[in-house]
Amino acid sequence: MVKIAVYGKGGIGKSTTVSNMSACLADKGLKVLQIGCDPKADSTLSLHGGVRLPSVLDLIREKDDDFTLDDMIIKGYKGVLCAEAGGPVPGVGCAGRGVITALEKLQDKGVYEKYHPDVVFYDVLGDVVCGGFSMPMRKGYADKIYIVTSGENMSIYAAANIAAASRNFASRGYAPLGGFILNRRNVKNEDEKVKELCADFDSKIIGAIDRSQLILTAEEKGKTAVELFPDSDIADEYRILAENILLDLKK
Amino acid sequence: MLRHASITSIYAADTSGVASALFELGGLTVIHDPSGCNSTYTTHDEPRWADFDSMFYVSGLTEKDAIMGNDEKVISDLAYTAERLNPEFIAICGSPMPMMVGTDFDALAYETEKRTGIKTFAFHTNGMNDYISGEEEAFYELVKYYSIEKHSEESGDFLVNVIGATPIDMTDYSHIKSISDFLEKHKMKLNSCLSMGCKIPDIEKIPDADANLAVSYSGIKACEYLNKKFGQNYAAGLPFGEKFSEKLADALKSGKNINLFNRDFGSGFPDIVIEGESVFSLSLSSALYDDFNIGSSVICPLKTDKNFLGKNDFSVSDENEEKKIYKNFKTAVADNLYKPIIPKNCRFVSLPSVGFSGRCFLGQIPDLSRKSDFQNLVKKIISK
Numbered sequence: 221m222v223k224i225a226v227y228g229k230g231g232i233g234k235s236t237t238v239s240n241m242s243a244c245l246a247d248k249g250l251k252v253l254q255i256g257c258d259p260k261a262d263s264t265l266s267l268h269g270g271v272r273l274p275s276v277l278d279l280i281r282e283k284d285d286d287f288t289l290d291d292m293i294i295k296g297y298k299g300v301l302c303a304e305a306g307g308p309v310p311g312v313g314c315a316g317r318g319v320i321t322a323l324e325k326l327q328d329k330g331v332y333e334k335y336h337p338d339v340v341f342y343d344v345l346g347d348v349v350c351g352g353f354s355m356p357m358r359k360g361y362a363d364k365i366y367i368v369t370s371g372e373n374m375s376i377y378a379a380a381n382i383a384a385a386s387r388n389f390a391s392r393g394y395a396p397l398g399g400f401i402l403n404r405r406n407v408k409n410e411d412e413k414v415k416e417l418c419a420d421f422d423s424k425i426i427g428a429i430d431r432s433q434l435i436l437t438a439e440e441k442g443k444t445a446v447e448l449f450p451d452s453d454i455a456d457e458y459r460i461l462a463e464n465i466l467l468d469l470k471k
Numbered sequence: 472m473l474r475h476a477s478i479t480s481i482y483a484a485d486t487s488g489v490a491s492a493l494f495e496l497g498g499l500t501v502i503h504d505p506s507g508c509n510s511t512y513t514t515h516d517e518p519r520w521a522d523f524d525s526m527f528y529v530s531g532l533t534e535k536d537a538i539m540g541n542d543e544k545v546i547s548d549l550a551y552t553a554e555r556l557n558p559e560f561i562a563i564c565g566s567p568m569p570m571m572v573g574t575d576f577d578a579l580a581y582e583t584e585k586r587t588g589i590k591t592f593a594f595h596t597n598g599m600n601d602y603i604s605g606e607e608e609a610f611y612e613l614v615k616y617y618s619i620e621k622h623s624e625e626s627g628d629f630l631v632n633v634i635g636a637t638p639i640d641m642t643d644y645s646h647i648k649s650i651s652d653f654l655e656k657h658k659m660k661l662n663s664c665l666s667m668g669c670k671i672p673d674i675e676k677i678p679d680a681d682a683n684l685a686v687s688y689s690g691i692k693a694c695e696y697l698n699k700k701f702g703q704n705y706a707a708g709l710p711f712g713e714k715f716s717e718k719l720a721d722a723l724k725s726g727k728n729i730n731l732f733n734r735d736f737g738s739g740f741p742d743i744v745i746e747g748e749s750v751f752s753l754s755l756s757s758a759l760y761d762d763f764n765i766g767s768s769v770i771c772p773l774k775t776d777k778n779f780l781g782k783n784d785f786s787v788s789d790e791n792e793e794k795k796i797y798k799n800f801k802t803a804v805a806d807n808l809y810k811p812i813i814p815k816n817c818r819f820v821s822l823p824s825v826g827f828s829g830r831c832f833l834g835q836i837p838d839l840s841r842k843s844d845f846q847n848l849v850k851k852i853i854s855k
Contacts, residue, residue: 314571316573317571317572317573320573349574350540350570350572351540351573351574351575351705352573354575355573358575358577358578359577359578360577389578391582391585392575392581392582393578393581394578459533
């Protein structure tokens with residue numbers, strides 16, 4: 221089992237990227253578990269037809285501890301196991317603490333022992349703004365983290381902040397930075413800017429995804445591009461990215 | 472599960488459980504907490520506080536440090552203090568505030584151990600769970616780290632470790648002596664008692680024993696680990712009454728893990744209910760049945776294994792639920808602080824425990840492993 225945490229600025233395409241990678245790996249016959257770590261609970265939508273599933277925190281709110289592992293998980297495209305951490309009511313409570321509670325609940329209920337996934341993705345909300353959002357990097361969770369960024373300045377700043385947090389946490393035994401995922405927005409000097417970011421953190425671009433209308437078309441239909449357009453170039457780019465990450469984790 | 476209490480007391484919390492499990496072991500234990508509560512962990516819930524020193528501190532967490540995530544302060548304080556006190560180990564325990572800000576205790580322990588070179592345990596207490604949870608984690612981590620291999624050749628004696636002993640359940644050392652006497656009577660010998668009358672070398676020699684006796688539910692997880700690692704079988708129970716004690720001795724010698732709490736009183740509710748820690752209460756219930764054919768139900772308000780409980784037993788910790796349950800019985804055997812919720816037509820028999828009423832009724836807590844104390848309690852239960 222390998223565990224991967226994916227971070228990046230809000231709206232940069234983390235959930236799209238992770239869901240497409242999950243679909244690629246499921247196509248290869250791997251058992252994939254994708255856990256959305258975002259109060260919006262929308263990480264896995266394109267893996268199960270855009271249908272909302274009850275988040276872990278929804279279940280805790282409604283049933284305390286009186287629910288099973290199967291209540292938290294639904295099977296999406298080619299058996300991808302989908303879970304959403306969820307969060308408190310917007311504007312109150314503590315979203316970061318919610319992520320901790322949700323991941324602990326999944327672990328306590330035996331998600332890794334029961335399903336034996338080959339690959340686990342933690343799709344984590346935006347920036348590492350508090351302890352809760354560092355949870356997927358903590359010991360026992362992800363093996364490595366990957367940061368999605370474009371060449372847009374705000375995205376690069378956010379990616380640099382996350383990478384710096386990862387570097388600061390090295391003394392704690394947290395998951396190290398595996399690399400950056402370039403999600404192109406076709407801005408000027410995009411590749412150069414992200415390569416510069418990589419150099420600052422002695423890291424690398426682990427894969428790149430071109431801007432494509434096919435991704436948006438697939439999302440509108442509640443599916444991944446890999447599922448809807450399996451023979452497209454964009455599907456190949458996701459396959460290469462997923463392969464590169466698995467190879468990187470084997471090193 | 473609801474855990475409401477407005478009239479009755481509450482059980483000692485997980486933090487007190489860890490503190491009690493570690494009290495005698497020579498470690499430096501720090502509760503990551505704003506301060507003011509050290510007396511709760513180590514005096515109110517800890518009868519040994521006046522007998523000898525033990526290195527317990529609170530970190531003095533401030534609001535600013537919590538908000539800013541200034542973990543460096545507690546790590547450097549731990550390193551500074553450990554350098555001067557040279558403890559056997561360092562233990563850091565959580566409390567409500569660090570729980571709310573998501574403090575990573577494993578990371579604090581990892582960094583502290585790297586910096587000091589002293590084994591550092593992280594205990595994930597938050598003050599919201601009962602003492603069984605804290606003790607359970609402490610006993611499990613202790614045997615995982617210190618009980619590494621068998622040391623001695625076969626001694627010829629049948630050696631037994633007592634696992635899960637703290638004054639929260641066992642009150643004082645005389646109760647451990649009674650358990651030791653029970654073992655001797657049945658041609659067995661106490662090897663180590665985790666953790667009353669216990670130092671680190673005693674934990675290291677735990678693998679030398681033939682079997683383990685869990686005297687509280689808090690010892691079960693450590694027993695299961697030792698069963699897997701060294702093949703030591705275990706039994707949960709306390710040697711109350713003659714026949715149940717015989718069963719317990721046989722179970723220890725059987726080489727198997729046997730659940731002794733399978734009581735079947737036929738249909739309908741018994742007249743008597745016992746409330747308390749599961750291994751203690753179920754041992755008492757079993758002993759009443761085995762020696763006197765008296766059926767009784769058990770209310771367990773603490774963490775336990777539902778497989779231990781029978782069809783007439785209850786796992787509840789909500790006062791309103793408890794009140795409803797008591798209405799079904801003619802006699803209630805429970806800590807004195809439950810008395811206000813016992814219905815008037817239900818006879819109350821006092822059976823205090825440190826875990827619920829602290830030191831309030833310390834002198835009234837019987838040692839039911841002693842024949843005279845057990846028989847006195849039985850008389851009170853069956854007298855009309």
